[in-house]
Amino acid sequence: MGKKYLYLETYGCQMNVYDSDKVRSVLDAELTNDPGKADIVIINTCAIREKADQKAFSSLGRFKHLKVRKPNMILGVGGCVAQLYGERLLENFPHLDLVFGTRTIPLLPELISRVEREKRRRVEISFDVEEVFEFEPYHEEGRVTAFVSVQQGCNKRCSYCIVPHVRGEETNRAVGDILNETNKLVKKGVREVTLIGQTVNSWKRGEYKFGDLLKIVGEIEELLRIRFTTSYPRDFTKKLIESIRDVPQVCHHLHLPVQSGSNRVLERMGRTYTREWYIDIIKRIRDAVPDMAVTTDIIVGFPGETESDFEDTMRLLEEVGFDGTFSFKFSPRPETPAAEYYDSVSDKTAGRRLTELQEFQREITVKKNQSRVGEIEEVLIEGESKNDPNWVTGRTSHNRIVNLPGGADLRGKLARVEITEGFQNSLRGRLIENQKEVSHVS
Ligand code: SF4
Numbered sequence: 001m002g003k004k005y006l007y008l009e010t011y012g013c014q015m016n017v018y019d020s021d022k023v024r025s026v027l028d029a030e031l032t033n034d035p036g037k038a039d040i041v042i043i044n045t046c047a048i049r050e051k052a053d054q055k056a057f058s059s060l061g062r063f064k065h066l067k068v069r070k071p072n073m074i075l076g077v078g079g080c081v082a083q084l085y086g087e088r089l090l091e092n093f094p095h096l097d098l099v100f101g102t103r104t105i106p107l108l109p110e111l112i113s114r115v116e117r118e119k120r121r122r123v124e125i126s127f128d129v130e131e132v133f134e135f136e137p138y139h140e141e142g143r144v145t146a147f148v149s150v151q152q153g154c155n156k157r158c159s160y161c162i163v164p165h166v167r168g169e170e171t172n173r174a175v176g177d178i179l180n181e182t183n184k185l186v187k188k189g190v191r192e193v194t195l196i197g198q199t200v201n202s203w204k205r206g207e208y209k210f211g212d213l214l215k216i217v218g219e220i221e222e223l224l225r226i227r228f229t230t231s232y233p234r235d236f237t238k239k240l241i242e243s244i245r246d247v248p249q250v251c252h253h254l255h256l257p258v259q260s261g262s263n264r265v266l267e268r269m270g271r272t273y274t275r276e277w278y279i280d281i282i283k284r285i286r287d288a289v290p291d292m293a294v295t296t297d298i299i300v301g302f303p304g305e306t307e308s309d310f311e312d313t314m315r316l317l318e319e320v321g322f323d324g325t326f327s328f329k330f331s332p333r334p335e336t337p338a339a340e341y342y343d344s345v346s347d348k349t350a351g352r353r354l355t356e357l358q359e360f361q362r363e364i365t366v367k368k369n370q371s372r373v374g375e376i377e378e379v380l381i382e383g384e385s386k387n388d389p390n391w392v393t394g395r396t397s398h399n400r401i402v403n404l405p406g407g408a409d410l411r412g413k414l415a416r417v418e419i420t421e422g423f424q425n426s427l428r429g430r431l432i433e434n435q436k437e438v439s440h441v442s
Pocket residue numbers: 154155156157158161162163164198199232
């Protein structure tokens with residue numbers, strides 16, 4: 001048989017985007033946007049909230065008719081929903097051929113060929129698969145940013161979170177593997193990498209800690225920027241803060257989930273820090289890097305959250321002055337302690353709090369974005385703007401999107417841009433001068 005076609009749907013976080021790239025990389029198949037043309041259909045799922053589960057189920061349901069029309073097509077589901085429900089997915093979706101877990105992507109070619117050969121549906125969700133990190137990273141032509149996974153799984157036990165259950169214990173990738181992959185991506189034109197892990201700043205391997213890793217990756221020539229996500233507040237050390245300050249490629253943006261501004265709620269969430277501790281760590285980071293932009297995640301309506309707890313969270317928003325917030329209503333997840341808490345907050349109350357919080361954050365974000373007007377920012381140009389081929393789009397070190405007039409020749413370069421307007425989700429600017437491709441964010 002000649003070339004196979006792969007149709008891939010991805011839901012969820014950066015980790016899933018990265019995993020989907022890994023799927024593309026391990027399968028020798030051409031990507032297609034048309035499921036009707038595909039020999040293999042893979043759905044890479046997210047289970048972080050109940051809605052995400054439902055999306056995965058409805059996506060699986062959509063392929064039922066196609067599978068009837070094309071019985072030889074392989075329909076597979078991977079990611080966190082696959083890990084969570086395993087065998088049960090085969091029972092509930094008789095047209096599904098393959099369920100693979102978050103750590104079994106390297107086995108995919110073999111799994112698919114066994115399904116084809118043996119005409120038998122399969123589930124492979126073991127965590128005991130030996131890590132195979134030596135693969136050619138998938139890279140889309142022209143893309144200047146990429147994720148590099150440095151860690152899998154999580155050793156924290158936040159009471160609401162399903163991640164340790166679906167991604168297993170924390171395992172940290174070797175320095176050599178991280179460097180190899182980053183170098184390969186840089187050779188293909190990538191100029192900014194985001195090192196990803198569930199608690200990325202807890203990464204350690206042998207004598208190396210995450211701050212050392214930043215320094216080592218910072219030595220790669222032609223790599224203009226380094227980002228990392230997601231950090232865990234308690235895993236910030238003095239040495240790490242110094243590395244963030246001292247490695248010129250490290251961007252001045254930190255995503256540091258706080259989840260709640262109430263100590264009572266934080267304790268029930270099992271977050272292991274207090275509001276005061278969080279504020280102090282932000283202060284220490286800003287003492288070292290005064291212009292550090294900080295974004296966060298917040299859960300509202302956690303079981304037992306009172307109006308006063310919620311007010312604490314609202315006050316924290318103001319006190320820290322977050323540049324952006326990803327906020328969600330609490331969603332009980334199977335296999336987590338918080339799903340058993342009896343004192344749930346009504347959906348109506350949680351919804352009202354979410355709206356209030358998001359409106360308040362919007363005001364803060366707009367003010368912050370408008371305060372950039374007149375500033376000169378270094379913007380890594382990622383490519384043409386979607387709306388106008390005569391404009392390009394990129395990001396500042398603080399992770400703000402900037403649109404400006406310019407041509408495709410700017411792609412992959414750090415441009416000095418004067419900010420002329422600030423909106424809710426982006427900035428507008430004009431080019432001051434075009435820098436050489438190899439230069440560092442200062
Ligand atoms: S740190 Fe907590 S919220 Fe984050 S992945 Fe681990 S258990 Fe989940």
